[in-house]
Amino acid sequence: MKTNLAKANNKKLKVVQINGGHNILKKLNSMGIFDGSLIEKIASYNHGPVIVKVMNSQLAIGRGMAEKIIVEEV
Amino acid sequence: MKIVLVGNPNVGKSVVFSYLTGYTAISSNYPGTTVDILKGKTRLCNNECEVVDVPGCYSLEGESVAEKVASEIIKSKDYDIIFNVIDSNNLERNLLLTLELLALRKPIVIIATKTDIAKNKGIDIDYDNLSDILDIKIFPVVATAGIGFSVLEREVSAVFNNFKLPVPKIEIPSDITEKWKMIGEITLKVQKIYHKHPSFLERLEEITTTPVTAIPLAFVLIIISFYVIRFIGEGIINYVFDPLFNNYYMPLVDRFSSFFNEGFLKNIIFSKNMTPLEGFSVLTTGIYVSFVVVLPYVFAFYLILSVLEDIGYLPRLAVILDRLSHKIGLHGYGSIPLIMGLGCKVPGIFSLRILESNREKIIAASLLFLISPCMPQSAMIFAILSKYPLIYTGIVFVYIFFVGILASYVLNKMLKGTSDDLFIEIPPYHKPVFKNLVFKMRLRITQFLLDAVPFVMGGILLINILDIFSILDLLSKYFAPVLNKIFSLPAQTSSIVMLGFLKKDVAITLLAPFNLSLKEIMVSCFFLVTYMPCLASIFVLLKELGKKITFYVIVFNLLISLIFTFIFSQSLKLLF
Ligand SMILES: Nc1nc2c(ncn2[C@@H]2O[C@H](COP(=O)(O)OP(=O)(O)OP(=O)(O)O)[C@@H](O)[C@H]2O)c(=O)[nH]1
Ligand SMILES: [Mg+2]
Numbered sequence: 001m002k003t004n005l006a007k008a009n010n011k012k013l014k015v016v017q018i019n020g021g022h023n024i025l026k027k028l029n030s031m032g033i034f035d036g037s038l039i040e041k042i043a044s045y046n047h048g049p050v051i052v053k054v055m056n057s058q059l060a061i062g063r064g065m066a067e068k069i070i071v072e073e074v
Numbered sequence: 075m076k077i078v079l080v081g082n083p084n085v086g087k088s089v090v091f092s093y094l095t096g097y098t099a100i101s102s103n104y105p106g107t108t109v110d111i112l113k114g115k116t117r118l119c120n121n122e123c124e125v126v127d128v129p130g131c132y133s134l135e136g137e138s139v140a141e142k143v144a145s146e147i148i149k150s151k152d153y154d155i156i157f158n159v160i161d162s163n164n165l166e167r168n169l170l171l172t173l174e175l176l177a178l179r180k181p182i183v184i185i186a187t188k189t190d191i192a193k194n195k196g197i198d199i200d201y202d203n204l205s206d207i208l209d210i211k212i213f214p215v216v217a218t219a220g221i222g223f224s225v226l227e228r229e230v231s232a233v234f235n236n237f238k239l240p241v242p243k244i245e246i247p248s249d250i251t252e253k254w255k256m257i258g259e260i261t262l263k264v265q266k267i268y269h270k271h272p273s274f275l276e277r278l279e280e281i282t283t284t285p286v287t288a289i290p291l292a293f294v295l296i297i298i299s300f301y302v303i304r305f306i307g308e309g310i311i312n313y314v315f316d317p318l319f320n321n322y323y324m325p326l327v328d329r330f331s332s333f334f335n336e337g338f339l340k341n342i343i344f345s346k347n348m349t350p351l352e353g354f355s356v357l358t359t360g361i362y363v364s365f366v367v368v369l370p371y372v373f374a375f376y377l378i379l380s381v382l383e384d385i386g387y388l389p390r391l392a393v394i395l396d397r398l399s400h401k402i403g404l405h406g407y408g409s410i411p412l413i414m415g416l417g418c419k420v421p422g423i424f425s426l427r428i429l430e431s432n433r434e435k436i437i438a439a440s441l442l443f444l445i446s447p448c449m450p451q452s453a454m455i456f457a458i459l460s461k462y463p464l465i466y467t468g469i470v471f472v473y474i475f476f477v478g479i480l481a482s483y484v485l486n487k488m489l490k491g492t493s494d495d496l497f498i499e500i501p502p503y504h505k506p507v508f509k510n511l512v513f514k515m516r517l518r519i520t521q522f523l524l525d526a527v528p529f530v531m532g533g534i535l536l537i538n539i540l541d542i543f544s545i546l547d548l549l550s551k552y553f554a555p556v557l558n559k560i561f562s563l564p565a566q567t568s569s570i571v572m573l574g575f576l577k578k579d580v581a582i583t584l585l586a587p588f589n590l591s592l593k594e595i596m597v598s599c600f601f602l603v604t605y606m607p608c609l610a611s612i613f614v615l616l617k618e619l620g621k622k623i624t625f626y627v628i629v630f631n632l633l634i635s636l637i638f639t640f641i642f643s644q645s646l647k648l649l650f
Contacts, residue, residue: 023137027497029250030133032167037254043283048397049406049496051283055166056197058283058502060393062405062495 081159083130086187091127103386181239196268310370371453384506403486419611445478450579533580604635
């Protein structure tokens with residue numbers, strides 16, 4: 001089932017689509033978040049940022065940006 | 075020969091730089107410590123080489139000021155060799171930049187740092203194999219301990235003496251997804267991760283990331299930090315510096331002053347009253363303010379800040395503050411410049427570079443001046459209100475905080491657009507390295523002494539001279555009615571306001587000899603802290619954000635300060 005990263009459960013996820021402009025895409029891509037990449041959501045703040053594990057590092061992603069990242073559970 | 079140190083943020087470039095050059099570059103455990111280039115001569119190859127510490131970047135297409143500074147230097151190709159610093163705990167993510175660098179076809183070697191931490195985490199990298207695949211030299215090191223550099227030195231010297239530096243030949247795909255695919259395949263071949271039980275630090279990471287535990291812990295930590303700073307600061311003052319000053323220094327000055335005849339010179343240097351916080355003498359008040367009142371607090375603040383920085387707590391605090399920050403137009407990382415600003419505004423303004431949009435920089439800059447009195451100011455407020463119950467000091471600080479938040483809330487509504495989203499890497503916790511702490515403390519304290527002491531002394535000297543020539547009285551005539559009518563402050567305080575923007579803590583000290591009432595002191599403290607940035611920070615702001623923004627920030631500042639000083643003075647009148 002597809003959902004956005006802000007709503008997804010704290011689990012291993014696969015990125016299926018990024019609904020953002022060129023800038024956001026570039027930023028996410030350079031940190032290893034791109035169509036098809038595997039990430040793990042590890043925490044989520046109420047109305048606040050989402051924390052994910054990408055490759056071997058942890059990233060904090062603001063809610064607005066997290067909503068633009070569409071993922072599915074793997 | 076010119077070497078550039080290039081790599082992702084927080085991989086250890088500044089530590090490597092300090093090792094290679096023998097200088098001290100500030101290094102901390104959060105991305106975005108270095109925001110400007112640093113240059114130095116290295117001991118490698120007979121002191122003939124220059125090394126440049128470049129701000130960290132994830133790719134050559136970065137958007138923040140610091141990242142743009144980096145990619146500009148790298149793309150200029152105005153150097154002979156790249157030292158690509160990578161974090162061995164994060165091989166895969168780091169390799170993207172490495173591939174981009176390889177595509178530039180400039181001579182390059184890799185320095186892999188933090189191999190000590192990687193080993194503990196069960197990360198095993200076959201560097202020889204990686205070196206073969208990428209067709210470049212790789213040097214695994216423990217940068218903080220200086221391990222692994224001798225091989226680097228030997229090899230690099232040999233390469234330099236050869237003078238023909240090899241250029242990488244490996245084929246690099248141009249598309250970013252293709253690059254990630256290539257990286258995935260390489261990583262699979264060279265890296266093995268063994269499962270280890272989570273260490274103490276890793277457990278701590280977990281409970282400070284999970285909201286239910288992280289938020290209350292942050293509260294507790296902030297309160298503890300506040301008390302520890304006060305405890306250390308007060309302790310040093312009461313048990314060390316104040317006794318030293320009174321028992322050893324004062325008698326010396328007394329003796330010294332008796333050599334002078336009454337008159338002009340004596341008045342300038344010693345003034346009429348030599349008691350430090352009553353009179354206004356260069357040799358007593360000047361020394362007392364800089365060393366006895368302010369230095370202990372500066373020391374205590376930077377000690378706590380440096381420990382938190384090195385452990386890696388700041389990015390986690392930023393995450394927790396993110397939601398609140400959005401209400402005033404910032405994202406969580408905007409709290410980093412504000413925290414720096416609690417020490418001194420100047421590094422605070424520099425670290426505005428980690429923010430991307432001008433909108434955020436304007437808000438953060440305004441907030442920086444309104445909400446966070448720098449340590450010397452805070453210490454002086456503590457000192458001047460110390461003879462009253464602590465609650466009054468509390469009121470002043472809470473009011474400053476409240477006005478700052480309100481002002482940036484308004485600013486956020488006034489400015490077009492919305493705030494950016496937080497997007498930061500959260501580094502794993504590190505055990506603070508003692509040597510690094512000492513380095514950093516020494517650097518920051520020296521900086522404080524060099525910047526502050528001459529200003530304090532000079533300011534006091536200036537005031538005494540102005541006083542003798544009755545210029546102060548003249549100034550007071552013009553400003554007094556304003557201050558008097560609006561804020562109900564006595565006429566003499568106007569001369570202080572004039573001096574206030576030269577150096578705030580001096581200005582607050584100046585309040586002491588005037589026998590102000592408690593109310594008047596509280597109002598003056600608020601006004602002096604908020605009405606205008608000090609001279610040094612105006613210069614830096616001009617350099618960083620340009621004339622127009624600086625002008626707006628200052629005007630906004632003054633406006634808010636005038637309005638809220640008026641409100642403060644009126645409400646205090648009502649209260650008592
Ligand atoms: N244990 C260990 N810690 C290291 C090593 N190298 C760097 N560190 C730590 O890693 C953190 C980051 O180091 P910096 O030198 O500030 O990193 P940087 O690459 O300059 O970071 P930016 O300026 O933010 O781009 C600091 O806390 C260092 O003490 C290492 O080899 N071993
Ligand atoms: Mg650095």
